Amino acid sequence: MELALSTFVRSIFVENMIFAYFLGMCSYLAVSKNVKTALGLGIAVTFVLVCTLPINYMLENYVLTEGALAKWLGDSFATVDLSFLSLIIFIAIIASFVQLVEMVIEKFAPTLYASLGIFLPLIAVNCAILGGSLFMQQKAFPNVGIATVYGLGSGIGWLLAILGMAAIREKLTYSDIPKPLRGLGIAFIITGLMGMAFMCFSGMNI
Amino acid sequence: MGLLSNKNKEVLVSPLSKNNPVIIQMLGICSALAVTSKLEPAIVMAISVTVVVAFANVIISLLRNTIPNRIRIIVQLVVVAALVTIVSEVLKAFAYDVNKQLSVFVGLIITNCILMGRLEAFALGNGPWESFLDGIGNGLGYGLILVIVGFFRELLGSGTLLGFQVIPQAFYDWGYVNNGLMILPPMALIVIAVIIWVHRAKNKELQEN
Numbered sequence: 001m002e003l004a005l006s007t008f009v010r011s012i013f014v015e016n017m018i019f020a021y022f023l024g025m026c027s028y029l030a031v032s033k034n035v036k037t038a039l040g041l042g043i044a045v046t047f048v049l050v051c052t053l054p055i056n057y058m059l060e061n062y063v064l065t066e067g068a069l070a071k072w073l074g075d076s077f078a079t080v081d082l083s084f085l086s087l088i089i090f091i092a093i094i095a096s097f098v099q100l101v102e103m104v105i106e107k108f109a110p111t112l113y114a115s116l117g118i119f120l121p122l123i124a125v126n127c128a129i130l131g132g133s134l135f136m137q138q139k140a141f142p143n144v145g146i147a148t149v150y151g152l153g154s155g156i157g158w159l160l161a162i163l164g165m166a167a168i169r170e171k172l173t174y175s176d177i178p179k180p181l182r183g184l185g186i187a188f189i190i191t192g193l194m195g196m197a198f199m200c201f202s203g204m205n206i
Numbered sequence: 207m208g209l210l211s212n213k214n215k216e217v218l219v220s221p222l223s224k225n226n227p228v229i230i231q232m233l234g235i236c237s238a239l240a241v242t243s244k245l246e247p248a249i250v251m252a253i254s255v256t257v258v259v260a261f262a263n264v265i266i267s268l269l270r271n272t273i274p275n276r277i278r279i280i281v282q283l284v285v286v287a288a289l290v291t292i293v294s295e296v297l298k299a300f301a302y303d304v305n306k307q308l309s310v311f312v313g314l315i316i317t318n319c320i321l322m323g324r325l326e327a328f329a330l331g332n333g334p335w336e337s338f339l340d341g342i343g344n345g346l347g348y349g350l351i352l353v354i355v356g357f358f359r360e361l362l363g364s365g366t367l368l369g370f371q372v373i374p375q376a377f378y379d380w381g382y383v384n385n386g387l388m389i390l391p392p393m394a395l396i397v398i399a400v401i402i403w404v405h406r407a408k409n410k411e412l413q414e415n
Contacts, residue, residue: 004412019391019392022239022391022394024236026232026233026234026235026236029235030232084291088288091283091284092280093285096280127236127237127314148339174221179406180404180405181399184229188402189395192392192394192399193392195391
């Protein structure tokens with residue numbers, strides 16, 4: 001329980017997907033122009049992270065790592081090491097899951113589907129999602145619960161970042177910025193400053 | 207019919223400045239920032255991405271008439287993932303230390319927006335040779351930004367380049383101190399912002415309103 005709480009808080013603030021690892025920057029910069037779409041995308045990303053991380057965790061620990069197959073297929077598989085396949089398996093899971101989510105939303109919530117539009121299929125190539133799975137692989141979480149909590153925390157961290165950014169950019173339309181910096185340039189500087197603010201959480205432990 | 211006609215040369219050269227993937231097209235920013243605290247991983251990353259973009263472009267361009275439109279994203283992802291797996295295994299074998307430093311970012315080449323962006327925008331509509339040049343050009347344009355950012359961050363942050371001390375000891379004796387902030391993630395963003403600033407101040411037609 002303690003571990004779950006600390007993983008949750010760390011993944012939101014200390015190891016924030018955007019400010020500490022720059023994952024999902026592309027859609028973060030492209031979609032943060034108004035708060036409403038930013039919120040929609042943030043929720044969709046969080047949802048996909050929460051769903052794909054446990055699936056990938058199970059695959060990693062029961063199929064892909066060396067000797068994992070031996071746990072349930074018998075000792076003759078003890079030397080099989082499939083870890084080189086992990087990239088392809090992870091991205092396939094993520095892409096098919098996004099497709100699935102898209103179809104479910106289209107069928108049962110057409111209004112939400114219309115408001116998310118093009119951003120739904122693009123979640124498949126959001127670095128934050130694959131990054132979550134790869135960090136999960138690197139950190140070797142003890143059980144699937146912690147992995148899910150990590151997914152939830154990373155998603156919320158991403159949501160916070162894009163929401164804050166969208167709010168600032170909405171206000172920014174009224175400010176007098178040097179011409180060459182307008183648009184992309186100032187967005188980078190703001191993200192940098194937000195990142196510095198988030199750095200005050202580093203080293204925080206529960 | 208030369209291999210480098212004017213149009214092909216344009217395809218190869220324009221991503222270096224006027225149509226740079228990172229600072230103009232906004233593609234592949236994630237990894238551009240994360241691997242640049244030192245020059246060496248930045249160079250290795252640039253080479254890996256160039257190789258993957260070039261070959262993924264060629265493969266998709268060859269397959270472009272046989273891929274059903276509805277599932278093209280999954281096909282592209284599988285092609286890219288296979289190439290990245292090869293690159294990652296090669297790095298593990300021949301450059302293990304750098305591979306450790308790059309950690310998850312080698313795998314993240316798969317979702318690097320440069321790949322999907324160029325595959326969608328170029329390889330699906332052009333022949334294999336043009337696509338190959340486009341891949342090389344965009345890889346180099348991406349690498350250029352990576353190397354510039356890596357250069358300044360390593361020089362100002364640790365006083366070294368590629369691990370060799372370049373700022374003389376005498377400076378430190380007079381009281382010069384490395385700027386530790388340059389190593390931290392936020393400064394990568396600021397450095398890129400400065401590059402954009404300089405680049406757009408020179409190319410006025412690129413400015414946004």
